[in-house]
Amino acid sequence: MSATSDDDRANEVLTHAEWATALADGELLGQQCSDCGHETAAPKAACACCGSRSLETVSLPTEGVVYSETTVAVAPAGFEGGYRVAVIDLGEARVLARLEGDAGIGDSVEFVGPLEDGEEPAPLFT
Known part of the structure; x- marks a missing residue:
């Protein structure tokens, strides 16, 4: 911190x-x-x-609800396909993040840290 x-x-x-x-x-x-x-x-x-x-x-809060989610099957160059992304509703704000586990729309999730896949970190929720 x-x-x-x-x-x-x-x-x-x-x-x-x-x-x-x-x-x-x-x-x-x-x-x-x-x-x-x-x-x-x-x-x-x-x-x-x-x-x-x-x-x-x-x-921002570290707990939220999956607002929408999808699986990226054909990934951009430099990434492995088959990963999930989601828009996480944090109450007053929404964040685009990587999603691990089997959470779906409406499920509660928690920020577990950054996913460092490449040069830029991304929020990771489970």
């Missing part, structure tokens, strides 16, 4: 590199719009709902 406090995060723009570093440390970070309250699970330059650039970095 990083030593950065929630107050320090509110004053900084979340970059992809910071998001990936936090993920590698086992923490899910996202952003919350100061104007409308919308939360997102990946760094953005502006709020997807209202367009505001007033975004605060927040820690």
Whole structure:
């Protein structure tokens, strides 16, 4: 876990590199719009709902519910096929993640850390 406090995060723009570093440390970070309250699970330059650039970095929950899922049978170059991906509903935000186990739509899942498959980490839920 990083030593950065929630107050320090509110004053900084979340970059992809910071998001990936936090993920590698086992923490899910996202952003919350100061104007409308919308939360997102990946760094953005502006709020997807209202367009505001007033975004605060927040820690996201590590438990959620499978919102949708699919199996990638034909993987992109450099990846093995037959892996599952899912959109995980974390309450106020949703995150695209790798999914292990037999959880399906509507099932509760938990963030277990980063999946480092290639150069970029990805959230892994079971």
